Amino acid sequence: MAASRPETPAVTAAGGPVLAFLADGEEYALPIARLVEVIRYRAPTTVPGAGEAVEGILPHRGRMVTLVNLRRRLGLPPRPPGTGAHVIVAAVNGEWHGLVVDTVVRVVPGHHRIVDLETIVGAGA
Amino acid sequence: MAEAPRDHDEREPLEREFFAEAEEILDRLIGEYGPSGTLPGADADAVARMFREVHSLKGLASSLDRAGVARAAHGLEEVLAGLRQGRLRPEGAVLAILVEGIDHLGTAVRQARDGGEPREGFEDWERRVRQLADGGVGREGSRALLRDLPDFVTACLSQAEEDVLIREAAAGISFTLLRVAYPVETFDVRLRALGEAIVAPTILIATVPEPPDTSRPQTDTSLVRFCLVLAVPPGAPLPAAEVAGEGHRYEPVVASPRTPERHAEEEAREVRGVSETLRVPVGRLDAVTERVGDLSLALAALRRAAAEVRRSCPEDRALREFERVARTLATRLAAVQRSAIDTRLVPLHQVYGRLARLVAQTARDAGREVEFSTLGGETEIDKRVMDELAAPLVHLVRNAVGHGIETPSERENAGKPRRGRVEMRARALAGQVLVEIEDDGRGVSPARVAGAAARCGIPVPSTPLSIEQACDLLFVPGFSTSDAVSELAGRGVGLDAVRRTVRRLRGSIALRSRPGEGTIVALTLPISLALLQALIVRAGSRRFAIPLSAVRENLRIEPARLRRQEGRLVYDHPHGVIPLRDLGEFGAPAAAGPSRYAVVAGPPDRCLGLLVEECLGQQEVVLRPLGRGLQEISGVAGATELGDATAVLVLDPDGLMAGGSHGRLAA
Numbered sequence: 001m002a003a004s005r006p007e008t009p010a011v012t013a014a015g016g017p018v019l020a021f022l023a024d025g026e027e028y029a030l031p032i033a034r035l036v037e038v039i040r041y042r043a044p045t046t047v048p049g050a051g052e053a054v055e056g057i058l059p060h061r062g063r064m065v066t067l068v069n070l071r072r073r074l075g076l077p078p079r080p081p082g083t084g085a086h087v088i089v090a091a092v093n094g095e096w097h098g099l100v101v102d103t104v105v106r107v108v109p110g111h112h113r114i115v116d117l118e119t120i121v122g123a124g125a
Numbered sequence: 126m127a128e129a130p131r132d133h134d135e136r137e138p139l140e141r142e143f144f145a146e147a148e149e150i151l152d153r154l155i156g157e158y159g160p161s162g163t164l165p166g167a168d169a170d171a172v173a174r175m176f177r178e179v180h181s182l183k184g185l186a187s188s189l190d191r192a193g194v195a196r197a198a199h200g201l202e203e204v205l206a207g208l209r210q211g212r213l214r215p216e217g218a219v220l221a222i223l224v225e226g227i228d229h230l231g232t233a234v235r236q237a238r239d240g241g242e243p244r245e246g247f248e249d250w251e252r253r254v255r256q257l258a259d260g261g262v263g264r265e266g267s268r269a270l271l272r273d274l275p276d277f278v279t280a281c282l283s284q285a286e287e288d289v290l291i292r293e294a295a296a297g298i299s300f301t302l303l304r305v306a307y308p309v310e311t312f313d314v315r316l317r318a319l320g321e322a323i324v325a326p327t328i329l330i331a332t333v334p335e336p337p338d339t340s341r342p343q344t345d346t347s348l349v350r351f352c353l354v355l356a357v358p359p360g361a362p363l364p365a366a367e368v369a370g371e372g373h374r375y376e377p378v379v380a381s382p383r384t385p386e387r388h389a390e391e392e393a394r395e396v397r398g399v400s401e402t403l404r405v406p407v408g409r410l411d412a413v414t415e416r417v418g419d420l421s422l423a424l425a426a427l428r429r430a431a432a433e434v435r436r437s438c439p440e441d442r443a444l445r446e447f448e449r450v451a452r453t454l455a456t457r458l459a460a461v462q463r464s465a466i467d468t469r470l471v472p473l474h475q476v477y478g479r480l481a482r483l484v485a486q487t488a489r490d491a492g493r494e495v496e497f498s499t500l501g502g503e504t505e506i507d508k509r510v511m512d513e514l515a516a517p518l519v520h521l522v523r524n525a526v527g528h529g530i531e532t533p534s535e536r537e538n539a540g541k542p543r544r545g546r547v548e549m550r551a552r553a554l555a556g557q558v559l560v561e562i563e564d565d566g567r568g569v570s571p572a573r574v575a576g577a578a579a580r581c582g583i584p585v586p587s588t589p590l591s592i593e594q595a596c597d598l599l600f601v602p603g604f605s606t607s608d609a610v611s612e613l614a615g616r617g618v619g620l621d622a623v624r625r626t627v628r629r630l631r632g633s634i635a636l637r638s639r640p641g642e643g644t645i646v647a648l649t650l651p652i653s654l655a656l657l658q659a660l661i662v663r664a665g666s667r668r669f670a671i672p673l674s675a676v677r678e679n680l681r682i683e684p685a686r687l688r689r690q691e692g693r694l695v696y697d698h699p700h701g702v703i704p705l706r707d708l709g710e711f712g713a714p715a716a717a718g719p720s721r722y723a724v725v726a727g728p729p730d731r732c733l734g735l736l737v738e739e740c741l742g743q744q745e746v747v748l749r750p751l752g753r754g755l756q757e758i759s760g761v762a763g764a765t766e767l768g769d770a771t772a773v774l775v776l777d778p779d780g781l782m783a784g785g786s787h788g789r790l791a792a
Contacts, residue, residue, distance in 0.1 A: 045667075045772035047751065048710045049758040057751060059766035062418020066752035095752050122754055 018111045021088065021101040024076040029111035030099070034090045038104050041085035051122060055100060058087070065089055067098040068121055090117055097121045141406065143189050147234045150178045154227050156478035169209070169288050176205040182230070186237075197233040197247070200254040201226040207257060211292040222257065225250055273378055278302070278333050278352055286331045286354075293328065293356040300378040301363070303353040304335065305370055312349050315370060319353070322364035328356040407508070413465045414655075414747075418766075421458050424451060425768050455768065462747060466655045471511055473551045473560070474502030479515075480522050484547060487526040494533050494544040495526055501551035506558050507653040510630055514560075514650065517623040521562050521646050522547065524620075529566030529644055539641065541565070556658055557632075557674065560648040569638035571595040578604065596636045600624050628779055630654065631672060631762065633728070649674075659746045659775065661767070662724060662737040664708040668773045670746050670765055671735065675726045675778040679740060682723055696723060696734055706781060707736040711760075711774060726778035733782050748775055 018029035019038075044056030044067045053073040057064045067087060071078060079085060079102060087098040099120065157171045157178075183198035185191075204223050207213035229247050274282075282290070294300070307315040316332065323329045335350035357363065363375065428451050435444055477499045488495040506514075530536075530545030537543055546565045551558060571590035578585050583601050586594050598604060602621040620636070627634045632650035651657060651674070659670035660679075686697040687705075694705040705723055723734035746765040750756065762777035 042770070045764065045774060046711075047755050047758060047761060047774065050755055054754070057755070057764055057772045059418075059422070059749070059764070059770060059772050061422070062415035062749070064749045064751055064764050064772060066755060093753070097752065121752075 017107060017109055018114060019088065019104060020106050020108050020111060021086065021104045023070045023074065023101050026113075027105065027111075028070070028101075028113050028115050029108065030088060030090065030115050030117065032107065034092075034117060036089040036091055036096060039087045039089060039098075041087050041100060058098060060089065060096070060098075063096050065096045065098045066121070067100050069100045070115070070120070071100075071102075073120055092117050092121050139189065143185055143191070144234065144238050146185060147182055147194065150182045151227070151231050151234060152475055152478045153178055154230070155482045156474070172205055172208045173288075176202065176209055179205060179230075191233075191237045193233040194230070194237050196251065197226065197230040200251050201230055203254050204257060209288065209291065211288065213257060219257065222250065222253055226254070274300075274354070275302075275352070277336050278331070278354060282331055282333075282354075289328070289330050290354070290356075293330070298356045298358050300330075301355045301357045302376040302378060303355055303364075303369065304350065304374045304376065305353070306348040306350045306372050307370060309347055309349055312351075316351065319364055319368055319370075322368040323353075323355065324362060326358045327361040327363065330354040330356055407469065410465060410468055414462060417458055417462045417465060421455070421462075421766075421768060422770055424455055424458065425770055427451060428455075429769075459745075463656070463745075466653055466747070469508045469655070470505035470652065471508050472502060473504050473506060473511070473558075474499070476511060476515060476518060477502050477549065480518060480549065483519060483522055484526055487523050488530075491527050492532055493526055493530045495530055495547055496544050497547050497549070499549045504551040504553055504558055505652065506650065507655070509654050510558075510650055510652075513626060513630055514648075517626050517648070518560075518562075520620075520623050522549070525562055525564040525566065525644070525646075529564035529568075531567050535567075553652065554649075556652055556656075558650050558652055560650065561645055563643060563645045565643040568640045568642050568644055569595050569599065569636075570640050574598050592638060592640065596638055599636060600634075631657070631674070631777075655748055656745055657748055657775075658743065659765070660724065660743050661741040661746075661773070662722075662735070663739040663741055664711075664720070664735075664737045667708070667711070668741065668767070669708060669711065669735075669737075670773050670775040671724055671726060671778065672762070672775065673743060677725045677727070677729070677732060680723045680725060680734065682721060682736075698725075703732060703734045705734045705736055711776075727782055731782050733778060735776070735778075735781070746773075746775065 017032045019032055019035060020027050020029040022028075039060065042058060044058040046056040047054070050056070050066075053068050055067040055069050055072075058067055059065070065087075070076075083102070086101050086104045088101060088104065089096055089098050091097075097117070097120075099115070099117075154175055157175050179198050179201045183195050183202060186194035186198055201223070204213065204219065204226060208219065208223075213219045225246075229250055232247075290300075305315075305319065320329060320332075331354045333352045333354070335352045355363070366373070428448070431444060431447055431451065435441070435448075438444065481497050481499070484495055484497040487493075525547045526545075530547065531539065531541075533543040536545065548561075548563045550561045550563070553559075569592065571592055571594070574595040575585050575588065575590050578598050578601075581603050583598065583604055585598070590598070600620045602619070604619050604621070620634075624634050627648055627650070630650055631654070632648055634649075635647045636644065637647070638644040658673040660673055660676055662669050662671060680696070680698070682696070688695060688697065690702065694707075696703045696705050703723070703725060707720065720736035720738055722737050722740060724737055724740070725732055725734050727733050744767075746767070748763045748765055750763050751758075751761065755761070759780035760777055761780070762775045764772040764774050767773055
């Protein structure tokens with residue numbers, strides 16, 4: 001179950017078509033079925049008192065999407081200034097969350113490092 | 126890891142439809158049952174309406190295999206049919222069974238939806254219904270009789286005529302149609318004469334004009350035809366042939382066996398068209414709002430692009446035209462959004478019906494006599510506000526009946542009518558709804574409140590208490606006036622819980638009382654949770670929206686009045702000291718110079734000045750909730766988008782105050 005990097009329970013291995021993306025040079029993935037869409041990163045509005053990994057909120061399609069920075073969430077160093085990023089919008093418990101990643105790379109049939117959305121956004125167990 | 130459901134409600138659409146319909150029917154039943162807890166007299170129309178409602182619910186339930194609901198509906202239908210046909214009288218035991226049946230029906234519906242235990246005593250109730258029903262005869266037959274009359278006759282029968290017909294049929298009387306044709310010039314005289322010739326025990330039930338027979342060539346257009354429905358007991362006389370006139374015809378009404386097709390058709394007719402409203406799952410409305418949001422964002426992008434082009438060719442005419450059209454489009458989109466939000470509004474009378482019933486029950490349990498009246502049931506409010514409001518209203522109404530209204534003898538001793546009065550009023554007021562619950566009971570007694578506060582360990586501000594102070598104390602968490610935790614209103618939830626809910630809905634609550642005369646509780650609530658009038662301000666580089674309903678005034682800061690008090694920045698307002706709060710922690714970097722304005726928000730006794738550099742204007746904004754993880758953050762009610770794809774926080778002054786000290790202004 002554990003990935004090559006000794007990380008958090010937020011990352012497991014699983015099959016099925018997944019979207020692979022990069023964070024600090026490492027590849028992670030999310031099941032395609034969970035995704036709403038991928039958008040270009042825009043600076044969100046910060047919310048005081050939000051969790052450390054929460055960058056803020058971004059209006060998207062008439063909803064407020066909570067942006068969670070994957071690097072911060074996994075304790076990775078921050079993105080170098082001036083580099084762009086992608087936001088992977090996914091539905092978690094009926095709410096839209098945006099995972100801020102360095103860049104989206106490809107769709108693959110399976111991956112050994114699947115990000116657990118519930119854990120990442122703090123909505124799971 | 127199951128996929129998160131897009132829609133909370135994944136039940137079959139038919140099921141959803143059923144429960145929505147069932148709830149509406151229950152509401153209407155409770156509404157008919159009457160606010161005072163008695164069926165309004167022998168109101169035949171009300172009984173007939175209730176019968177129809179129950180009948181359609183039974184049909185729906187059977188079609189969906191909801192046996193519990195169908196059984197309860199069937200039982201109720203029996204009772205109502207008895208009342209309708211006059212076999213049962215609207216009194217005592219019968220009404221009790223009727224009322225209990227409505228309860229059973231409600232429980233059965235809830236049970237079908239949420240699972241749970243059947244209501245106690247259901248079987249016993251069914252048994253009592255059967256006993257009642259067995260007391261009458263020929264019920265089915267008499268209803269069937271209606272179907273044996275020509276269609277043009279049944280179509281014209283009034284409710285009263287129908288009831289007489291059913292009553293007579295139940296008594297085993299047979300019917301005869303008398304068909305006559307009279308000259309246009311004299312038909313009124315002839316009909317009157319004919320009516321006089323019909324003598325007891327024969328009864329003339331109805332005189333119905335007969336439509337011209339289109340299948341035969343019109344014989345004589347100078348004749349008008351009528352069909353008289355007569356109830357003719359055996360051996361009763363019929364009008365003589367010369368009075369009835371030439372060409373008259375007697376046709377006995379013969380009961381025909383009902384074919385299954387005919388039965389199905391009739392049931393369908395009765396079930397069809399019971400509801401004039403179209404029910405739409407809230408999720409679908411959200412989708413509309415969402416799509417309008419998409420369009421607004423696309424339009425904003427388009428306008429930004431146009432603005433960029435404008436920089437290189439500022440004189441371009443076509444561009445100017447484009448911008449004009451884009452502005453119009455933005456206004457129209459806002460209107461569409463508004464309509465989408467309006468579709469969520471529901472009239473308050475939906476909740477009035479339930480409260481009426483609650484008043485009746487509470488009054489019965491507490492030995493009070495109460496007349497409940499309502500006003501402004503047509504006032505509309507957001508479905509979500511209404512759903513959340515249900516619990517506070519239940520509490521307030523219970524309070525009014527259980528704590529407010531005195532026992533009949535106490536009232537008589539005080540020179541008041543035995544019957545107490547509780548009135549609920551609602552009206553729309555500038556984007557808000559004002560709901561008042563007034564009783565003419567004993568009112569708030571400062572002495573009793575002081576005593577109760579001492580028992581609950583709540584400090585009392587002064588002795589003796591003023592009536593205002595006493596009213597304030599009622600809202601303190603943990604306060605309760607009842608000596609024992611009362612079954613009626615206690616339950617460990619007090620007015621503070623009511624106030625919390627009301628505040629969460631961005632509303633306010635006020636209580637006024639005169640000892641011995643009564644109490645008024647006034648709730649002010651936003652019509653919609655999604656729309657609000659807001660003041661848009663800029664602090665540092667960021668914009669914020671402040672709900673206008675919370676804004677008291679907009680101060681231009683005189684630097685001389687600024688000072689520090691206990692380490693906090695405060696402002697010496699002519700009416701009192703106001704603590705100031707800068708929005709730096711909200712990500713608004715402190716401005717270079719001192720802030721120029723302070724927006725004073727909150728009630729006079731607990732207000733706060735928010736430092737801002739600029740007021741950008743006032744507008745209606747769509748409030749979007751934040752994700753669950755962010756909802757608990759005090760001071761933020763949600764966020765909105767002002768057309769430029771950036772989230773703007775909507776502040777909640779009440780929450781901001783909870784986080785720190787607040788000022789008190791002299792009135």
